[in-house]
Amino acid sequence: MQNNPDTTLVTQTARIANATHGGRAKCLQRLLRLDLPVPRTVALSFGTVDRIASGELPNIDSVVDEFPKDALLCVRPSSEDPDWGGPGAVLNIGMNDARFVNFSKTMGEEAAAAIYTRFIQSYAINVARLDPDMFDDVEGEGRAALEQTLDAYELEAEEKFPQSRRTQLAAVVRSMARAWSGTSARLLRQAKGAPADAGLGLVVQQMIFGLGAGQCGSGVLQLVDSDTGAPQVTGRYLSQSQGRDALDGDEEALYLTRDPRGPSLEEKLPEAFETLKTYASLMRVRLRAEMQVEFAIDDGVVHILDGVRVSRSSRAAVRIAVTLANDGIISREEALMRVQPRLLTELLHRQIDPNARRDVVGKGIAASPGAATGRLVFDSAEAQASASRGEACILVRRETSSEDVRGMHAAKAVLTERGGITSHAAVIGRGIGLPCVVGASSMVFNQRDKTITSKDGRVFHAGDEMTVDGSTGQILAGAAAMREAALDDYFQQLMAWASDSADIKVRANADTPLDAQTARNFNAEGIGLCRTEHMFFDRGRLTVMREMIFADTSDGRRAVLERLLPMQRDDFTQLFRIMEGKPVCIRLFDPPLHEFLPMDASGQRELAEALGLPRSDVTRRIEAMREYNPMLGLRGVRLGITVPEIYEMQARAIFEAIVDASENGAPVMAEIMIPLVSARREVELVKAAIDTVALAVQAERGVEFVYRLGVMVETPRAALRASEIAPHCAFLSFGTNDLTQMTYGLSRDDAGRFMSDYVQQGVFDEDPFHTLDHDGVGELLVLGAQRGRAAQPGITLSVCGEHGGNPESIAFCRAAGFDYVSCSPFRVPVARLAAAQLAI
Numbered sequence: 094m095q096n097n098p099d100t101t102l103v104t105q106t107a108r109i110a111n112a113t114h115g116g117r118a119k120c121l122q123r124l125l126r127l128d129l130p131v132p133r134t135v136a137l138s139f140g141t142v143d144r145i146a147s148g149e150l151p152n153i154d155s156v157v158d159e160f161p162k163d164a165l166l167c168v169r170p171s172s173e174d175p176d177w178g179g180p181g182a183v184l185n186i187g188m189n190d191a192r193f194v195n196f197s198k199t200m201g202e203e204a205a206a207a208i209y210t211r212f213i214q215s216y217a218i219n220v221a222r223l224d225p226d227m228f229d230d231v232e233g234e235g236r237a238a239l240e241q242t243l244d245a246y247e248l249e250a251e252e253k254f255p256q257s258r259r260t261q262l263a264a265v266v267r268s269m270a271r272a273w274s275g276t277s278a279r280l281l282r283q284a285k286g287a288p289a290d291a292g293l294g295l296v297v298q299q300m301i302f303g304l305g306a307g308q309c310g311s312g313v314l315q316l317v318d319s320d321t322g323a324p325q326v327t328g329r330y331l332s333q334s335q336g337r338d339a340l341d342g343d344e345e346a347l348y349l350t351r352d353p354r355g356p357s358l359e360e361k362l363p364e365a366f367e368t369l370k371t372y373a374s375l376m377r378v379r380l381r382a383e384m385q386v387e388f389a390i391d392d393g394v395v396h397i398l399d400g401v402r403v404s405r406s407s408r409a410a411v412r413i414a415v416t417l418a419n420d421g422i423i424s425r426e427e428a429l430m431r432v433q434p435r436l437l438t439e440l441l442h443r444q445i446d447p448n449a450r451r452d453v454v455g456k457g458i459a460a461s462p463g464a465a466t467g468r469l470v471f472d473s474a475e476a477q478a479s480a481s482r483g484e485a486c487i488l489v490r491r492e493t494s495s496e497d498v499r500g501m502h503a504a505k506a507v508l509t510e511r512g513g514i515t516s517h518a519a520v521i522g523r524g525i526g527l528p529c530v531v532g533a534s535s536m537v538f539n540q541r542d543k544t545i546t547s548k549d550g551r552v553f554h555a556g557d558e559m560t561v562d563g564s565t566g567q568i569l570a571g572a573a574a575m576r577e578a579a580l581d582d583y584f585q586q587l588m589a590w591a592s593d594s595a596d597i598k599v600r601a602n603a604d605t606p607l608d609a610q611t612a613r614n615f616n617a618e619g620i621g622l623c624r625t626e627h628m629f630f631d632r633g634r635l636t637v638m639r640e641m642i643f644a645d646t647s648d649g650r651r652a653v654l655e656r657l658l659p660m661q662r663d664d665f666t667q668l669f670r671i672m673e674g675k676p677v678c679i680r681l682f683d684p685p686l687h688e689f690l691p692m693d694a695s696g697q698r699e700l701a702e703a704l705g706l707p708r709s710d711v712t713r714r715i716e717a718m719r720e721y722n723p724m725l726g727l728r729g730v731r732l733g734i735t736v737p738e739i740y741e742m743q744a745r746a747i748f749e750a751i752v753d754a755s756e757n758g759a760p761v762m763a764e765i766m767i768p769l770v771s772a773r774r775e776v777e778l779v780k781a782a783i784d785t786v787a788l789a790v791q792a793e794r795g796v797e798f799v800y801r802l803g804v805m806v807e808t809p810r811a812a813l814r815a816s817e818i819a820p821h822c823a824f825l826s827f828g829t830n831d832l833t834q835m836t837y838g839l840s841r842d843d844a845g846r847f848m849s850d851y852v853q854q855g856v857f858d859e860d861p862f863h864t865l866d867h868d869g870v871g872e873l874l875v876l877g878a879q880r881g882r883a884a885q886p887g888i889t890l891s892v893c894g895e896h897g898g899n900p901e902s903i904a905f906c907r908a909a910g911f912d913y914v915s916c917s918p919f920r921v922p923v924a925r926l927a928a929a930q931l932a933i
């Protein structure tokens with residue numbers, strides 16, 4: 094037997110490994126090495142199971158010979174990673190008519206009949222693949238039920254129930270091996286991250302009954318609460334039961350520790366309880382993980398059947414990892430590796446309670462995580478009115494634009510009919526931590542009637558209460574039970590360790606003092622992108638902005654911009670102060686000007702009144718500014734060159750803010766970034782203008798200051814021509830949102846409409862606005878970085894598009910030698926943990 098490579102008796106010294114026999118077999122060996130009372134076990138390797146699945150006959154003799162003649166057996170799956178699952182366990186193999194008679198004498202007829210009946214049913218369904226309904230007519234209990242079950246089996250299977258333990262075991266093993274290679278099982282485990290060719294091992298174990306005379310039963314125990322990760326012995330125990338029966342909600346099941354809800358194992362069987370606790374603590378320390386112990390008690394004696402990693406919420410995962418490290422059981426690096434970065438997202442926002450009932454009425458793209466309940470409002474003014482009454486509201490729009498930002502600030506969540514992962518609502522939502530679902534085209538939006546209608550015809554009006562789940566994209570009728578964000582000490586501890594390990598920096602995209610404060614709270618290493626246009630969305634500023642756009646001459650524009658200057662200066666001063674010497678990268682004005690103009694008749698009328706112009710003038714001017722393709726039109730640096738007054742005002746505001754914020758020697762590190770560059774001359778012109786303003790401010794204020802000027806690489810040409818652009822800059826920051834848009838020729842605002850079709854049909858592996866396209870956009874990043882560095886060694890390289898918060902994209906940037914990534918403030922913790930894991 095020891096020489097038979099197909100089957101291995103699990104002993105302390107046998108050759109068993111996760112990669113050959115699976116996690117369960119390896120764990121059982123570890124338990125044996127701890128001298129825990131584990132029943133006799135034989136492991137079948139991945140190769141063996143694979144051959145059986147392909148039709149080879151299992152070598153059952155070598156398995157069966159390892160067990161006492163009368164023993165019943167069970168078979169359980171053992172995949173490499175226990176989280177990948179596997180076919181369900183089959184218990185009580187070997188039960189037959191003769192053993193029924195024998196067991197009836199030792200454990201009583203009822204218990205023996207229960208075991209046999211249950212085995213026949215599980216064999217019929219899982220192995221012989223018969224219809225589960227065939228046992229519906231079985232009535233009564235004990236021997237009567239057993240006889241009916243045997244008859245039903247014979248009728249349906251057209252043969253008697255097999256009596257030989259060998260035959261039964263061979264059939265069980267074959268059926269489990271085949272189940273693993275089936276298509277649905279493969280898809281299921283691939284969804285959990287398993288490779289397509291993941292192997293399955295099997296463990297065959299001697300049954301401990303948990304039924305019969307004396308104290309018998311089974312249960313599970315763990316030392317922490319799965320929801321919070323706090324130390325707390327939890328689990329259930331059911332007398333006269335097997336497997337995981339105790340967890341099936343049987344009212345007779347005992348709690349483990351004293352509990353007001355009912356009697357406990359601690360009270361009923363104190364010795365067994367203490368033994369189990371000792372075993373579980375030993376497993377925690379020696380297996381270096383919080384384990385759930387599956388046990389059976391047979392005539393008062395405790396047996397350990399299995400140990401699996403405790404299932405855990407995201408919050409518990411963080412607390413468990415940090416506590417194990419603090420207890421010296423694992424290293425800090427290991428603690429960092431044990432938490433999946435994406436899980437942190439759940440901790441940073443309110444979430445719908447996983448146990449809550451969900452009345453889902455629609456679905457869109459999950460664009461900004463977190464969930465909120467509120468009454469529906471259909472424009473920003475209503476949102477602000479709602480907020481001023483202290484009422485939670487959800488802002489519903491076809492899509493959002495600059496005018497909706499104030500409404501978004503007032504709302505608890507935003508829901509749009511159109512848009513994709515980098516559309517306006519999505520970007521702003523993530524920036525301010527506002528739950529957001531976009532592209533919810535499964536519902537009909539009627540802005541005029543102020544209704545949204547679900548596919549099945551349910552109509553929701555303004556004022557109706559709904560819940561938006563930006564983590565899943567679901568839209569729910571009514572309120573749902575929520576779970577609060579969990580930024581507890583364990584989270585903070587893990588983040589501090591992450592910063593110690595990471596070797597690529599993480600900055601935040603922050604537009605307002607509030608964003609900057611969030612970024613600081615999450616320990617961002619600076620601001621990597623401040624989109625200054627978002628500062629003009631305030632009601633008061635919007636009107637001034639519109640006046641500037643309508644001014645006819647350069648002097649007229651300058652006069653209006655004078656009024657915006659102190660506002661911008663105050664914004665920047667606040668940002669510099671909040672960031673306390675950490676770099677603040679300010680991007681000069683980027684969007685097309687007409688984004689600031691009202692498109693609807695009532696807005697245009699208001700504007701005409703505010704400017705004292707005839708309405709026809711306003712309409713005509715707006716019409717004249719219309720572009721066929723505004724994202725490729727007069728925006729970014731093009732505006733900086735053709736309407737230079739805006740950049741001059743912004744540069745002055747930045748420089749004056751540097752002087753103000755650095756009074757009394759407080760450090761300021763300002764960076765100015767030029768958007769949408771495609772040619773060297775653009776940089777030369779803007780740089781010259783900005784340097785002139787700097788000199789003027791230094792002369793006026795009588796102080797010197799330093800600043801860094803850089804370019805945002807958002808067009809393919811800027812990446813390709815990086816060698817001639819880089820010599821003029823201190824940094825290149827890749828704006829991968831626009832770069833993706835322009836590389837694919839794919840509108841970031843419209844792609845949401847067909848992206849899911851494209852992904853489903855395998856045209857794109859994933860939405861390239863969400864996960865960086867390594868092959869195409871990535872090649873431009875690498876080219877631009879290489880060319881930029883060759884021309885200007887020491888130039889700072891970064892990514893500030895939405896991809897900056899994505900763990901795979903961070904890995905790409907790190908491999909390409911980038912200095913930092915910048916992402917929405919609420920994604921900073923995810924990015925920091927991902928960065929740390931890459932460096933470990």
Ligand code: PEP
Binds near residue numbers: 827828894
């Ligand atoms: C980008 O294009 O990647 C970027 C960060 O700028 P924005 O999203 O503001 O266009």
Ligand code: MG
Binds near residue numbers: 807828830831
């Ligand atoms: Mg851009």
